Amino acid sequence: MLDCLIRGVNLPDGRKGVDIAINEGRIVEVAPCIGAKAAQEIDASGCLATPPFVDSHFHMDATLTYGQPRINESGTLLEGIALWGELKPHLTVEAIKERARQLCRWAIAKGTLAIRSHVDIGDERLLAVQALLDIREEFKPYIDLQLVAFPQDGYLRHEKNRGNMERALDMGVDVVGGIPHFERTMAEGALSVKLLCELAERRGLPVDMHCDESDDPLSRHVETLAYHANRLRLQGRVTGSHLTSMHSMDNYYVSKLIPLMKEAGLNAVANPLINITLQGRHDTYPKRRGMTRVKELMAAGINVSFGHDCVMDPWYSFGSHDMLEVAHMGLHVAQMTGVAEMRRMFDAVTVNGARTLGLEGYGLEPGCRGDMVIIQAGDVHEALRLRPPRLYVIRRGRIVSRMMPAVARVSLGNAVYEVDFRYPA
Ligand SMILES: [Zn+2]
Incomplete structure (x- = not known):
């Protein structure tokens, strides 16, 4: 039987x-x-x-805080970051866990049974880290939850975050994160990528960085990430999330960059719902879409998966954690409407996500x-x-x-x- x-x-x-x-x-x-x-x-x-659907990029510590302590009036990235800063001092472990539990139930109902969530390590108390480590255990029978130690306000920009990063990893966080485009200078950003990749190599952990989440065509941190992934032989273990600057880059430069990413075995994660709403905000018309070059990256044989990124948090007032909604938006923004292309958009929220997360038996x-x-x-x-x-x-x-x-x-x-x-x- x-x-x-x-x-x-x-x-x-x-x-x-x-x-x-x-x-x-x-x-x-x-x-x-x-x-x-x-x-x-x-x-x-x-x-x-x-x-099952796989969400390659999420922020479970911030989710379902819509309206706390107030609503993002402008709907912009910068007001979202300010809002998160206002909320952080008031967070408690139990409140974070209760919101995370609700989100996990939504995810299960939508068929998402694997999530990689970034967790902000900028707070000395590491409350969010403790809360999400507990949730990872509590939901282990139902969801494969991976946690990324994410220095939201910069790794080198704030002295405390180097120590916080080590402590978060000691506590059992699975992946080393970063945010090079938010460091003070391009050189500091590049240095943060180098140090964080070396830290991951020493600890035998994967890397997943918010990388070049900007419209700056001259941002070069994807290149640096690929370089160090290659140098430290971390092929397949390093992920660049967002990569929105690639949307705005010069085509000649991209023709060199994509083969470098391929050589480094980089995984790329796009967040269509968030990229289409947060990028291009300084443009009048034509207005850039901001999502990375999904079609070209896939054509080059690079593993591209999608994330939900946000659900009802300081940055995004919508969503029910539905990865089909993410694939639907990705398909439209990337103009992946060909028959084989639609199938690839479905792969981006299933098999490709499983590859980014390194899931066993998927x-x-x-x-x-x-x-x-x-x-x-x-x-x-x-x-x-x-x-x-x-x-x-x-x-x-x-x-x-x-x-x-x-x-x-x-x-x-x-x-x-x-x-x-x-x-x-
Ligand atoms: Zn993110």
């Missing part, structure tokens, strides 16, 4: 009507019409099954972990178009969330039509 058997699903690669068998937390078979019996059987005929093949999401859509295109209910979210072969299908009943005269927006009906 198997633990769980899911019947008749379509897969992101185009296979249709297959069954997926899960036993002892792992997928044991993927094939049409599996004959075995299971303790839990789910008929999901015609629905899409995907490995996927829908035998031997992979028994984690998946059943979506009220027939294929990847429909999932992106409708961002519909996640009917079942499964972790290690057990249902951790379920949702009713969304169907409207439209009454026209004597006729009643059920409308679920799927095509063909």
Whole structure:
């Protein structure tokens, strides 16, 4: 007797009507019409099954603080940073944990079972670090939560942050972060990248930096990050987040930069919802979109994944932690509307994210972990178009969330039509 058997699903690669068998937390078979019996059987005929969504870049310490202590009136990055500064002295471990728990429940309901969250280490008390380490343990059965030690107000810009970084890593934070474009000078930014990469190398940890989150075409920290990743042989373990300056860079320079990133095995993370709202604010018209060069990076064979970055925090007043919403925005901003390109946008919130995070056993093949999401859509295109209910979210072969299908009943005269927006009906 198997633990769980899911019947008749379509897969992101185009296979249709297959069954997926899960036993002892792992997928044991993927094939049409599996004959075995299971303790839990789910008929999901015609629905899409995907490995769980992965959020490659988030800020769980700031999430769900909308309106605390006040709303970001201008909606800009700078007012957001000021607001976060006003809020920080009032934070408590328990308040951060309570908001993080709520966000994790939202994420699970949307089928996101892996999140890499940055955590601000700028506060001497490291309250947010302690709170999110607790949440990482509490939610371990449900979510793979990775934490990045993030010096929000600069690593070299404030003396205290060098010590705070070491203490946060000693406490068990998983990844070394940074914010080179926020240091005082370009040279200080480059020095911070060097020191933080060396720190990661000494401790055997990955690196994930907010890197060049600006519209400055001359910012060069991505290049520096790639250089040190290569020099210290950290290929595959270093991630550049945001990289929005690349949007504005000279094309000739980018033609040198992208191969350098490829050589260094850099992962790139774009945050479409946030980049499109926060960048280009100094422009009149034409107004830059600010998102990094997703299409070109992917074409060069660089692993590109997407993050949600923010949900109802000082920087962003929207969101329900839905990675399909992120992929939908990314697809529009990057103009990835070709058939193969749409599939890549789905990859950016699933398999590519798993690669950025280095997740073990991710996927829908035998031997992979028994984690998946059943979506009220027939294929990847429909999932992106409708961002519909996640009917079942499964972790290690057990249902951790379920949702009713969304169907409207439209009454026209004597006729009643059920409308679920799927095509063909
Ligand atoms: Zn961020």
